[in-house]
Amino acid sequence: MAEQVLNIGGMTCQGCVNSVTRVLQALPGVESVAVSLEKSEARVRYDPSRVAPDAFRQAVQQAGFEVR
Numbered sequence: 406m407a408e409q410v411l412n413i414g415g416m417t418c419q420g421c422v423n424s425v426t427r428v429l430q431a432l433p434g435v436e437s438v439a440v441s442l443e444k445s446e447a448r449v450r451y452d453p454s455r456v457a458p459d460a461f462r463q464a465v466q467q468a469g470f471e472v473r
């Protein structure tokens with residue numbers, strides 16, 4: 406397993422946290438997601454043979470948030 410921390414812009418409430426968590430968790434190869442509103446970050450544990458961090462970025466952006 407690998408871990409990637411994404412810096413996310415635009416999250417303002419628990420609903421945003423839930424949205425980001427949901428889109429990341431939906432990706433194949435993602436094992437776990439921990440999103441922090443205070444730190445504006447998402448910590449993703451994933452299988453690097455199944456998914457690449459580029460997919461995280463795209464999923465978060467498509468959900469309407471920025472990845473810094």
Ligand SMILES: [Cu+2]
Nearest residue numbers: 417418420421
């Ligand atoms: Cu929100």
